[in-house]
Structure formats: C-alpha cells, structure tokens
Amino acid sequence: MKAFLVKNLLLFFFLGYASNALCQSHAEYFQQKVDFKIEVSLNDVNNTLDGFEVIDYTNNSPDTLKYIWFHLWPNAYKNDQTAFSEQLLQLGRTDFYFSDEEKRGYINRLDFKVNNVSANLEDHPQYIDIVKLVLPSPLVPGKSIRITTPFHVKIPYNFSRGGYVDDTYQITQWYPKPAVYDRLGWHPMPYLDQGEFYSEFGDYDVKITLPQKYKLAATGVEISNETTNRTKTIQFLQKNIHDFAWFADKTFIEKKDTLLLPSGRIIHVASYFTPDGKDVWKNSISYLKNAILTRSKWLGEYPYETVTAVEAKMGFSGGMEYPTITAISPEADAKSLELTIEHEVGHNWNYGILASNERDHPWMDEGMNTYFDNRYNALKFGNEDNTTSTNFLKNRIPENLEDISYRTIISEKLDQPIETRSQDFSEMNYGLTAYYKTGLWMKDLENFLGKEAFDSCMRVYYDQWKFKHPYPEDFKKIVEEVSGRNVDAIFSLLNKKGSLSTPPKKQLKLMPLFSFKETDKYNYIFLSPAFGYNFYDKIMVGALIHNYTLPVPRFHFFLAPMYATGSKTLTGMGRIGYDITSYGLIRKAEISLSGAKFSRNDFVDSTGKNNYLGVTKLVPSIRLTFKNKNATSTVTKYVQWKTYFIEETNYLFTRDTVQQVYVITYPKLKRTINQLTLSIENNRVLYPYSAKLVAEQSKGFVRLAFDGNYFFNYASGGGLQARLFVGKFLYVGNKNLNLSRYYLNMSGANGDEDYTYSNYFVGRNEFEKAPSQQIMIKDGGFKVRTDLLYNKIGKSDDWLSSLNLKTDIPNSINPLQVLPFKVPLKLFLDIGTYSEAWQKNAPTGKFIYDAGIQISLLDEIVNIYFPILYSKVYGDYFKSLPQENQFLKRISFSIDIQNIRFKKIVDNLTTSK
Numbered sequence: 001m002k003a004f005l006v007k008n009l010l011l012f013f014f015l016g017y018a019s020n021a022l023c024q025s026h027a028e029y030f031q032q033k034v035d036f037k038i039e040v041s042l043n044d045v046n047n048t049l050d051g052f053e054v055i056d057y058t059n060n061s062p063d064t065l066k067y068i069w070f071h072l073w074p075n076a077y078k079n080d081q082t083a084f085s086e087q088l089l090q091l092g093r094t095d096f097y098f099s100d101e102e103k104r105g106y107i108n109r110l111d112f113k114v115n116n117v118s119a120n121l122e123d124h125p126q127y128i129d130i131v132k133l134v135l136p137s138p139l140v141p142g143k144s145i146r147i148t149t150p151f152h153v154k155i156p157y158n159f160s161r162g163g164y165v166d167d168t169y170q171i172t173q174w175y176p177k178p179a180v181y182d183r184l185g186w187h188p189m190p191y192l193d194q195g196e197f198y199s200e201f202g203d204y205d206v207k208i209t210l211p212q213k214y215k216l217a218a219t220g221v222e223i224s225n226e227t228t229n230r231t232k233t234i235q236f237l238q239k240n241i242h243d244f245a246w247f248a249d250k251t252f253i254e255k256k257d258t259l260l261l262p263s264g265r266i267i268h269v270a271s272y273f274t275p276d277g278k279d280v281w282k283n284s285i286s287y288l289k290n291a292i293l294t295r296s297k298w299l300g301e302y303p304y305e306t307v308t309a310v311e312a313k314m315g316f317s318g319g320m321e322y323p324t325i326t327a328i329s330p331e332a333d334a335k336s337l338e339l340t341i342e343h344e345v346g347h348n349w350n351y352g353i354l355a356s357n358e359r360d361h362p363w364m365d366e367g368m369n370t371y372f373d374n375r376y377n378a379l380k381f382g383n384e385d386n387t388t389s390t391n392f393l394k395n396r397i398p399e400n401l402e403d404i405s406y407r408t409i410i411s412e413k414l415d416q417p418i419e420t421r422s423q424d425f426s427e428m429n430y431g432l433t434a435y436y437k438t439g440l441w442m443k444d445l446e447n448f449l450g451k452e453a454f455d456s457c458m459r460v461y462y463d464q465w466k467f468k469h470p471y472p473e474d475f476k477k478i479v480e481e482v483s484g485r486n487v488d489a490i491f492s493l494l495n496k497k498g499s500l501s502t503p504p505k506k507q508l509k510l511m512p513l514f515s516f517k518e519t520d521k522y523n524y525i526f527l528s529p530a531f532g533y534n535f536y537d538k539i540m541v542g543a544l545i546h547n548y549t550l551p552v553p554r555f556h557f558f559l560a561p562m563y564a565t566g567s568k569t570l571t572g573m574g575r576i577g578y579d580i581t582s583y584g585l586i587r588k589a590e591i592s593l594s595g596a597k598f599s600r601n602d603f604v605d606s607t608g609k610n611n612y613l614g615v616t617k618l619v620p621s622i623r624l625t626f627k628n629k630n631a632t633s634t635v636t637k638y639v640q641w642k643t644y645f646i647e648e649t650n651y652l653f654t655r656d657t658v659q660q661v662y663v664i665t666y667p668k669l670k671r672t673i674n675q676l677t678l679s680i681e682n683n684r685v686l687y688p689y690s691a692k693l694v695a696e697q698s699k700g701f702v703r704l705a706f707d708g709n710y711f712f713n714y715a716s717g718g719g720l721q722a723r724l725f726v727g728k729f730l731y732v733g734n735k736n737l738n739l740s741r742y743y744l745n746m747s748g749a750n751g752d753e754d755y756t757y758s759n760y761f762v763g764r765n766e767f768e769k770a771p772s773q774q775i776m777i778k779d780g781g782f783k784v785r786t787d788l789l790y791n792k793i794g795k796s797d798d799w800l801s802s803l804n805l806k807t808d809i810p811n812s813i814n815p816l817q818v819l820p821f822k823v824p825l826k827l828f829l830d831i832g833t834y835s836e837a838w839q840k841n842a843p844t845g846k847f848i849y850d851a852g853i854q855i856s857l858l859d860e861i862v863n864i865y866f867p868i869l870y871s872k873v874y875g876d877y878f879k880s881l882p883q884e885n886q887f888l889k890r891i892s893f894s895i896d897i898q899n900i901r902f903k904k905i906v907d908n909l910t911t912s913k
Contacts, residue, residue, distance in 0.1 A: 028062075029183075029468070030060045030061045030062065030182075030183070031060055031182070031200070031201065031468060031469060032057070032058060032059060032060055032061065032178075032180070032181055032182075032200050033056075033057075033058040033060060033200070033201065033202055034055060034056070034057050034058075034178055034200040034201070034202040035055065035056040035202040035203045035204075036053060036054070036055055036175075036202060036203070036204045036205070036206070036244070037053065037054040037055075037204075037205045037206075038051055038052070038053045038054075038175055038204075038205070038206045038207070038244075039051060039052050039053075039206075039207045039209075040052075040174075040175075040206070040207070040208055040209070041208075041209035041210065041231075042169065042171075042208070042209065042210040042211070042214075042248065044167065044169070044210070044211055044214075046154075047154065047155045047164050048152065048153060048154055048155060049151075049152070049153040049155060049171070049174060050150075050151075050152050050153075051150070051151050051152075051153070051175060052148070052149070052150045052151070053148065053149060053151065053175055053176060054146060054147075054148050055146070055147040055148070055178070056144055056145075056146055056147075056202075057139070057144060057145050057146075057147055057178060058143075058144040059139045059140070059141055059142065059143055059144070059145075060141070060142070061141060061181060062141055063141065064138045064139065064140050064141065065135065065138065065139040065181070066134070066135055066138050066139075067122075067132050067133060067134050067135055068132075068133045068135065068147075068178050068179075068181075069124075069130060069131075069132055069133075069178065069179040069186050069187075069188035070121075070130070070131050070132070070133050070176050070177065070178055070179065071129065071130060071173075071176070071177045071178075071179060071188070071189070071191075072107045072110075072128075072129050072130065072131055072176055073107075073129050073173040073174075073177075073191040074105050074106055074107035074129070074153050074154070074155075074156070074173070074174060075105075075106050075107055075128045075129035076129045076190065076191035077096070077104050077105035077106065077156035077159070077163075078104060078105065078106040078128060078129075079104070079128075080096070080097045082127070082128060082129060082190065082191075083126075083127055083129075083190035083191070083192060084096075084129075084160065084190065084191050084192055084193060085097055087192050087193055087194060087195075087423065088159070088160075088193055089684065089685055089686050090427075090632055090634075090684075091193065091194060091427050092427070092685045093685065094685055094686055094713060095159060096159045096160075097686065098713070098715035098716075099157065099159070103156060103157035103159075104154070104156055104157075105153065105154045105155055105156030105157075105163065106153070106154050107151055107152065107153045107154075107176070108151075108152055109150055109151060109152035110149050110150070110151055110176065111149055111150055112133055112147060112148070112149045113147070113148050113149070114133075114135055114136050114145050114146070114147055115136075115145055115146055116146075116148075117136045118136075119133055119134060119135060119136055119147075120133075120134045121133060121134070122134060124188065126190075127188075127190040129190050129191050130179075130188045130189075130190060133147070149176060151175065151176055153174055153175075155169065155171070155174075158170055158313065158314055158315050159193075159315055160191075160193040160314075160315065160316075161173065161193075161314055161320050161327075162174065162245070162314075165313040165315075166313075167249070167250055168247075168248065168249040168250075168312065168313060169214075169247065169248040169249070170245075170247050170312045170313075170314060170327060171245060171246045171247065171248070172245045172320070172322065172327075173191060173197075175244075177199065178200060179198075180198050180199060180200055180357070180469065181200075182469055187357065187359075189359050192359075192422065192423055194422055194423065194425065194427065194430050195358070195359050195362070195421075195422030195423045196351070196358040196359065196362070196365065196422065197243065197358055197359070198355070198356075198357040198358055198359055198360075198469075199242035199243055199355070200242055201240055201241065201242050201355065201467055201468075202240075202241070202242070203237075203238070203239045203240070203241075204219070204220060204236070204237065204238050204239075204241055204244050205235070205236075205237050206218070206219075206220070206235070206236050206237075206244055206246075207233055207234070207235045207236075208233065208234050208235075208236070208246055209231055209232070209233040210231065210232065210248055211230060211231055212227060212228070212229075212230055212231055212232050213250050214248040214249065214250055215248070215249060215250070215251075215252035215254065215272065216234055216246060216247070216248050217246065217247045217248075217252070217270070217272045217308055217310045217325060218234070218236050218244070218245070218246035218247070218325065219236060219238055219241065219243070219244045219245055219246065219322055219323050219324050219325050220236040220237055220238030220241070220244070220306065220323075220324060221236060221237055221238060221268075221305050221306055222234055222235070222236055223235050223236070223237050238304065238323065238324060240303070240467050241304075241323035241324070241352070242323065242352075242355055243322050243323055244322070244323070245322035245325055245327070246325075247272065247310045247312055247325075247327060249272070249274065249312075251274050251275055252272040252273065252274065252310075253272070253273055253274070253275060253278055253281075254270065254271070254272055255270065255271045255272075255273075255281075255284060255285050256268065256269070256270045256285075257269050257270075257285045257289075259288075259289050259292060259293075259307075261292075261293075261296060261301055261302065262296065262297075262301065263301055265301070267292070267302065267304070267305055267306060267307060268305060268306045268307075269285055269288045269289060269292070269306075269307055269308075270285075270306065270307075270308045270309075271284035271285055271288065271308065271309045271310070271311075272308070272309070272310045272311065273310075273311035274311055274330075276330070277311045277330055277331075280330075280331055280332070280333060280334055280337050281311060281337065282334075283334060283338075284309060284337065284341065287309075287337065287338040287341040287342065288307055288309055288341060288345060290338075290342065290376075290380070291341060291342040291345035291346060291376075292307055292345065294342075294372075294375075294376055294379070295345070295346050295348075295349050295372060298372060298375065298455065298458065298459075299349050299372075299458055299459060299462045300349075300459055300462040300463055300466065302348065303353065303466070304323070304324050304348070306324050306325075307324055307325075307345060307348070308324060308325040308326070309325075309326050309327075309328055309341050309344070309345070310325065310326070310327050310328065311327075311328055311329075311330060312327040312328065312329065313329065313330065314327055314329050316329060317329050318340060319340050319341075319343065319344035320344070321344045321345075321347030321348070321351055321352065322352075323348065323352045324348065324352075326341070326344035326345055326347070327344075328340050328341060328344065335381075338380075339373070339376075339377065342373060342376050343369060343370075343373050346369045346372055346373065346376075347365065347369055349369075349462065350364065350365045350366075350368045350369045350372075351365045351369075353462070353466045353467060354461070354462065354465055354466060354468075354470055355467070355468065355469050356469065356470050356471065357469065357471070358422065359421065359422050359423070360421050360422075361419070361471070361472055362420075362421075362422045362425075362430070362434040363418045363419065363433075363434050363438040363441075363494070364470070364472065364475065366434050366435045366438070367418065367434055367435055367437070367438020367439055367441070367442065368438065368442060370435045370436060370438060370439035370442075371438070371439045371442035371443060371446075373439070374439050374443070395515075395517070396513070396514060396515040396516060396517060397516050397517065398516060398517045398518070402431070402432060402435075402436045403436075403520075404516055404519060404550050404551075405428070405432055405550075406432045406433075406436050406437060407499075407519070407520065407550075407551050408550045408551040408552070409428055409429065409432060410497075410498055410499050410551075411551035411552065411554075411581065412551070412552075412581060412587075412588070413497075413581040413582060413583050413587050413588070413627075414426070414428070414429075414587075414631070415429060415432070415433060415437075415497050415498065416429045416433055416497065416631050417433075417494065417495050417496055417497055418433055418434070418437055418438050418441060418493070418494045418495075419472070419494040419495045420433065420434070422434070424630070424631070424632065425631065425632070426631040426632050429631060437500070440500055441490075441493060441494070441500055444490060444493075444500055444501070445479070445487070445490055448485070448487070448490055449479070449483045449485060449487075453482070453483045453485075454483075456482050456483075457478060457479045457482045457483055460478055460481075460482045461475060461478045461479075464478065465478075472491075472494070476491050497583060503520065504520065504521070506520075506521060506522055506523045507521065507522055507523070508522070508523050508525065509522040509523070509524055509525070510524075510525050510526075510527065511524050511525070511526050511527075512526065512527055512528060513526060513527075513528045514526050514528075514548070514549065515549060516549055516550050519549050519550060519551065523547070523553065524547055524549055525545065525546075525547055526544075526545070526546050526547065526548075526549075527543065527544070527545055528543070528544045529541070529542075529543065529544065530542045530543055530544040530560040530561075530562055530572075531562075532560075532562055532571070532598075533762070534598060534599065534761070534762060534763065534764070535762055535763030535764075535766060535771050536566060536567060536598075536599035536600070536601060536602045536612055536763075536764075537564035537565075537566045537567045537569070537571055537598055537599045537612075538564065538565045538566025538567075539564075539565045539566070540562040540563065540564045540565070540571050540572075540598075541562055541563055541565070542560060542561050542562030542563060542571075542572060543560070543561060543562075544558065544559070544560045545557075545558065545559045545560075546558035546559070552579070554578060554579050554580075554581075555576075555577075555578050556576070556577050556578075556579070557574070557575065557576040557577070558574060558575055559572070559574040560572050560573050560574060561574075564598070564599065566599075566612075567599045567602075567612040567614075569599070569612065569614065570597070571597050571598045571599070572596070572597055572598075573594070573595065573596040573597070573598075574594065574595055574596075575592060575593070575594040575595070576592065576593050576594075577590050577591065577592035577593075578590070578591050578592070583627070584627065585626060585627055586624050586625070586626060586627070587625050587626060587627040588623075588624075588625040589622065589623070589624050589625075590621075590622070590623045590625075591621070591622050592620070592621045592622075592623075593618065593619070593620050593621070594618075594619045594621070595616070595617060595618045595619065596615075596616070596617055596757065597614065597615070597616045597617075598614065598615065599612040599613060599614050599615075600613055600614065600615045600648065600751070600757075600764045600765060601613040601764065601765040603651050605664055611651070611666065612649075613648070613649045613650060613651065613666070614648075614649045615646065615647070615648045615649070615757060616646070616647045617644055617645065617646045617647070617756075617757055618644075618645045619642055619643065619644050619645070620642070620643055621640065621641065621642040621643075622640070622641050623638055623639070623640040623641075624638060624639050624640070625637070625638040626638065626639075634682055634683045634684045634688075635680065635681070635682045635683075636679075636680070636681045636682075636683070637679065637680045637681075638677075638679050639676075639677065639678050639679075640675075640676070640677040640679070641674075641675070641676055641677075642674075642675045642677075643672065643673070643674050643675070644672065644673040644674075644675065644756050645670070645672055646670070646671050646672070646673070646756075646757070647668050647669070647670050648668070648669050648671075649666050649667075649668050650666065650667055650668075650669055651664055651665070651666055652664070652665045652666070652667055671698060671699065672698060672699075673696055673697070673698045673755070673756060674696065674697045674698070675694065675695070675696045675697075675756070676694070676695045676696075677692060677693070677694050677695075678692070678693045678694075679691070679692045679693075680692075685713075686713055687710065687711060687712060687713060688710075688711050689708070689709060689710045689711070690707075690708070690709045691706070691707070691708045691709075692706070692707045692708075693705070693706050694706075694707070696742075697732075698742070699737065700731065700732055700733055700734055700735075700737040700739055701729060701730060701731055701732055701737075701739055701742055702729075702730040702732055703727070703728075703729055703730070703742060703744075704727065704728045704729075704730070705725070705726070705727040705728075705744075705779070706724075706725065706726045706727070707723070707724075707725055708723065708724045708725075709721065709722070709723050709724075710722045714808065714810075716810055717808070717810075717811075718807075718808025718809075718810070718824075719807070719808060720805065720806070720807045720808075721804075721805070721806040721807070722803070722804070722805055723781060723802075723803070723804040723805075723806075724801075724802075724803055724804075725779060725780060725781060725800070725801065725802045725803075725804070726799075726800075726801045727744040727779055727799065727800045727801070728744075728798075728799050729742070729743060729744050729796065729797050729798060729799070731797070739797070740795070740797075741753055741755050742755060743795050743796060743797045744779050744780070744795070744796045744797070744798075744799070744800035744834065745778070745779045745780060745792060745794065745795050745796075745800075746779065746780030746782050746792075746793065746794020746795065746796075746800060746802060746832050746834060746848065747780070747782050747784055747785055747786045747792050747793050747794050747795070748775030748776075748782055748783055748784060748785040748892050749775055749776045749777075749778040749779065750764075750765075750772075750774075750775065750776075750785070750787050751763070751764030751765055751766075751774070752764070752765055753776075753778070754776060754778075758898060759776045759895075759896070759897075759898060760895055760897040760898070761774055761776075761895075762774055762895070767787060767788065772787065773785065773889070773891060773892050773893060774892070774893055774894065774895065775865075775892045775893070775894055776894055776896075777804075777894055777896075779800060779802075780794055780800060780802040780804075780830070780832045780834075781802055781804040781830055782794065782802070782830045782832065782848075782850050783828060783830065783850055783852060783854075783865035783867055783892050784850045784867045784870055784874050784890070784892070785892055786874070786877050788881070789877065793843070793844065793848070793873055793874065793877065794832065794834055794844070794848060795834075796834040796835045796836055798834070798835030798836070799834065799835045800832065800833075800834040800835070801832060801833055801834070802830060802831065802832030802833075803830070803831050803832070804828070804829075804830045805828065805829045805830075806826050806827070806828045806829075806854065807826060807827050807828075808824065808825075808826055809825045809826060809827060816855075823855060823857070824855070824856045824860075825853065825854075825855060826853070826854040826855075826856060827851070827852070827853060827854070828850075828851060828852060828853075828854050828865065829849065829850075829851040830849060830850050830851070831847060831848075831849045832847065832848055832849070833846055833847050833848070843873065844871065844873045845871065845872075845873075848870075848871040848873060848874070849869070849870065849871050850867050850869065850870040850871070850874060851867070851868060851869040851870070852865060852866045852867040852868040852869065853865075853866040853868065854866070860896070861895065861896050861897065862893065862894070862895055862896075863893060863894045863896070864891065864892075864893045865891065865892045865893065865894075866890070866891055867890050867891075867892070878890060
C-alpha cells in the first residue's frame, strides 16, 4: 500500500479527502427497525407450522432500497446440498446428509405483499435459504413499508438448535426474516451449524396456537392465554429484540420466581425442564438469578422483564441463546447446568443487547461472553483443583481441557487468529479460539488497563451500544476513550496466530505412568512398567521411560528396555524425535531415530540347546507434513524418508570335512533399506480416501508400490472400503541374489515378508498352530495363506495388482448382534492378477480371488478372517494339507498395533465444540 501511494501522490491526496468525506458520512450511525407481528399454529401430527407475519420495516439508512434480502432458514434443511448440509459434513457429521425425507424441513407457501401490492422474489444465486424481495417501489430514507406474507414450515428433526425430537418442539429460526442492512451493506447469510446470527432490532408481537396438552415457553412477556377444548393461543410481546424462539413439551415442569434488581425493578425468572432433569434442575432459578445479577453488575442492568431457561434436546451438548430465553441440553450434574445457564443467559448481553455480527466476528459474542464466564467461575468456585483427588484419572487429566487443547493446537501450528469468520474456523478452533483464546485476550486487556478501568470501559461500551450493532472498531474506540490508553498493540493480537504470551520456563518433573496436568509448568519424564510378548522371547518385562503428553514436547522420546524370560536376553524398543513447526508451507518437520531389538526365530540344535535368532534395527527418518490451504481442510499430506539399518542373526550349516561333522554357526547379516513415501489422506466423514506411493531400494532391487483406499458410506451406517494396490519390482544388477522376501506377494503376508519389521507378529516365523495363521495386509492383501509352498501362490518379481473390497454388514442382519457386546461383522472380497499369471502355462488363471467373513475387534486393531470362497488354485493347496481341522486352518488373523497412533489421543482431547 505504501509503494502505491508513493507512486501516486496526487491520487493519494484525492483519496485522502474523499476518504475523509466518506468517513464523515458514515460517522452517523444508522440502524434499520423491523417490527414483527406473527400468528402461528403448530400441527403436532404432521410436524408443521402455519403462520402469517406482518413486518413494519423502517429504512433509517441514508440509502434508497430497491430490494430486501430475506432469510428463509428452514430451507437449510430442504436437501443435502445446502450450506448447512455441506458444513455438517465438514464438521464430521453425516446424520443429516443421510436423513429420511420425513426428517427434513422447508418453508413455502409464501406470498409477499408490500403495502398490499404483490412483490416478486428472486432466488439467491448460491443459497436456497436466502431470497431477494424486490420492492414494487423504492424505499427512500426515513420511510416505512408494511410487508406481509403467509408461510408454511415443515419442522425438521432437531439436527441443529431447532426442530422436533419425539413430542417436543424447539422452534427457532422459523419465520421469514430480513437480513441486516448496515454501513457495510447487506448481510444475507445462509443458516449454518457453526456460525450464528446477525439480525435487526424491533418489537415483536407473537401469537402461538398449539394443542392444549403442551406447555409453552417463549421469548418475551406472556400477555394473554385463550383456550378451547383442543387448543390454546398464547400471546407474547417484547420490545427491542432481534429474534424470537419458543419451546413446547407435554411434560415440562415449571419453576417461577421474581428477582429484584439493584435499580428496584422486578423481573420474572422461570425455568422449564423435563421430569428426567428435575434433580439437576432443582436449583435452576437461583442459577438464573446469579447470572442476571453478576452480568448486570459487570456490564449493565438487564433491560427486559423476563428471563427463562428451558431444558431441550437439541442434538448437542451445551445450550443456545435467544432474547430473554435460552435452551439447555440435558446436563449430567448441577455444576454443569449452572455454568451452562450462566453462559447462555450471559448471551442476553453479548448477542442479545450488544448485537454484533456473530458470523463475521464471533469473538465479540462468544469470546467476550467466555471472559465473563471465567469471572463467574472464579467468583463462584474459586480455584478448585482436583490434584488431591483419589480418582486416578482426575489426578492426571486437568479439569480445564480447553487450556491443554489450546496450547496443543498452537504447538502444532494448527491455530487461527481470533479475528476469523465463524465458517472459516476449523471445528477445534471455533471453540478454542473464538471462545477460549478470546477469553484470555480479554483478561490480558483487563490486566493492561487495570480492572477498574476495564470494568468502566465495558459499562460504557454496553451503555453506548446496547440495542445496536457494534463492530470491533467501535469496541476499540470505547476502550481508548474511556481508559485514555492506546491499545493498538493488544488489538493487533486479534489478527495474529500463536500464543498471546511467552510461555514460562518449565521445570523438570518425574511422574509415574502419564499426566496431562500442568504441562505449562513442567517438562515431565514418565516412568512405568513395560511388558511385551512374542513366541520366542516369551514374556518380556522392563520399564517404559517417555515424555509424551500434551502438547507433544518438541523433543519427544520413549525407551522401553526389557528382559525376555524366554530368550534370557535384553530386548526392547525406543524412539526419539524432534519437531520443527511453522505456519509456512511445511507445517511440521520431524527428525527421528527409532530402534528395536527382539528375537525373530529360534532353533534347537543337536544338543537340545535352544538358540535364539535375534534382530536389531535402527531407523533414522525425516518426515515433512505440509500445510493445508485452509484450516477447515481434512487433508494430511506428507513426504517421508526412512533408512532401515537391520542386523539379523541367522543359522548356517557347514561341513567339517576333516572331522566329517556338520557345524552350525550363527552369522549376523546386515542389510540396509531406503524408503521414500509420498502420502495424501483425506479424513473427511463422507467418502474419505488415502493414497500412498512407496519407493524402496536395497542391494539388488528397487520396489515401487501404490496403495489407494476409498470408503463409500452407507446411509444406514458403515460402508464399503475399496483398496487398490499396484506394485512393480525391478532388479538392479545381479539377479542371482536371494530377494524372495522382497517380492510382491498376493497371498497373506507372513512375518518373514515383513522385511522392515514394522508389524507386530506373535510368532514371526511359525509354520504350525495359531501363531502361523497371523498375516499382515500388504501388497495384494489376500486373506488366504500358502506359507507351506516353496513359492507362494501369487508371488511375483515383476508386477502385481489387486482390488480389495470390505463391506460392513448392517446390524439388522448381523447375527452377532445377539451378543451383549458389539462385534463388527464384515464381508471381504479380494481380486488380483500378477505378471506370471499372464505367461504361457501359468500356474493360475489370469485372475485369482478369495472372499469370506471378517470379524474386527478393538477398533480394527485385531481382525479375524474366515475365507469361504477362493480360486481353485487355493482349493488345491488346502486339499494338500492334513484333513483334520481344515476349516480352522484356513482362518487367518492380523494384529495391527501400528495403527494405534498417539495422534488419535491428541485429536480426541483437542476436539472442542
């Protein structure tokens, strides 16, 4: 910008004067006034509303309006192509996308008239829940028009804030409503689950007719209640609000009281809850009163005549605010209910009275509100700590999970600036930044100004902007005017990533097992027992030393030295790594070194001595994880280089020609494998996929492999997993080397074919009994085994390709549903071909297959496969085996411990809504 102005001095002066004049014209704040009169009736048989609304729209702007954008938010539920539906998928939810037609909603039967003249509607070019009302004649500044329309709403199931659940109704965002027109222009916005609202103030007069059996809670003051034999009509009035919500339930229990405010005004306080919630809600009136009194003290007195909290099944944990009324999901305990009521009632100030644009500046609502939540929590509960609890987990998991999650996303460079639009936040950041980080930022502002000056700023801000639409610059201006301080530096933090303050220096602390508490104060080293098992080393016992916690330390390690009771040797594994993170193209670079030592086989010699054949490996690695284009992306892209330095103990028979005896020696053979991996993975909830290209090189060969996965979701749950594998083996130099373990393989891969020792095998080189039936899903991914053949079926030193399909079996036809615990049952089908199958006199047909049943346990860490159908070549192999227990011998299983990732723990702990 500076360079542009230097080159254009004349234009600079012109723009300077023009900009000054423009600022003066906009200095006079304006705000439209939109008064509503609505009559609506509920049909609880068809889950519909029929209504008629009258809107008196006053144009207080300096502009002549030729049209008005209207929100028809029930249409967000009309089909699976709305902005709402797309966002739910982004947030990891498919319940609406796969919902039945009867659970969806819409609004129709509109017939807009302006001053009794029919007016046309034009569709929004992108969103079906927004329309443009074209005015029959322009609306000049200072004038008003009357807009009328009937409307019919098919109430959706409550997927988000409002709808029906069983026989209860949460009626929110339910009527045609004009968008805001302010100094920045029109603000038409589609309904979103993550991202709230911005609406014009006005006076509401609403009459609700519903079956008499329902109890009703609504925005505003009830002024009349007319009943008939079957229905009742209740009228509510409320001035100076920008939304209206109501809730109906047959089982509501009501509590009502009055509250004397410091000014002497008396307001009405009410709570509505279900019989299931009566124990938790028994003190709800006092919670409401405390919330009103504290916010009135800190910001300014509550201006309305009523305040109400309603227990409502909204499909998520927490609450949702509306003027004078808030909906609260069922809570587990009284403290959770109190804090939720306090938060939601607090929104009457930040949202209800200080009606900022929540969609574009969510921190002005959620974050400011969180700051006052923190004050309330400190006032009511002090600095409660559970470090002395007798509960094991409570001593290691902090009560405030938001703090550790917040520091974790910053450490991983996954955070976003506070000043971010709601829809542009990742789900994690919406909670951890718009709410939590802003609360910290507000506390920093308080510390900078001093509490007394800060409180004065907030009261003046409230007093000057109540019932208006403040923007960030308006808040900043108040702060500077009242405090007399320049706050540019603090407000600049709203647009920056990273921590708001420099982390304190940490102390070293030893701790048993693990801990996520006070990780901002301590660099932990954790000590715990370690155990392991394989068929050769038997039970291994030792110690686990590590420093893994949250946030993951930049330098992280684990060491697990163990003593093997079978081989009587030292075994174990370990890993050290160092992370370099940034907000640049490469989000994370990790340099690591891992290692392991254990027995891979044993051999009994002629003296009866059991000799153990061990393996030792060291693996240096570097992995570069790339930054995504936007924070809402579910894609992970990385490139990784590994070099495996492996030393294996083998046995060798030689003939002593002098003494005419065989001599057994145990040479140690060394080999090196270089591995380059390019990976992309999209963990989106609908149709996730991954693709991985792996190039491996060692003495005598290069091995290329592509592994692609795609998941097709079923509407009823589960889905079809499709995997495509393509591999190519290339000799480099001498073809006489024994490279068979590196060949491409169609049949179930055994422990010897795990040539990098990256998978866990109970008995890596067993050929009988249960350990011999373990496989790993690699290359062709077939589940049948042909280990007893010298040359396994489907093995190739040229090329190989396969397609693996795996489908969930619906619970309705899953015979294992009779068990008291969940056992996922799946079907698999593998089809493949390879180079040798296309040669003359090939050992198999061009394509081979197997199919059967799969049982998955422990989140698919353990999988058991029952091959039922397979190619003739496999059938011939099975016929050659001893006949006893034929079916049991065909069973195979995999143990995929490598799929257990610390990342899953991080994701679970840092996910916040």
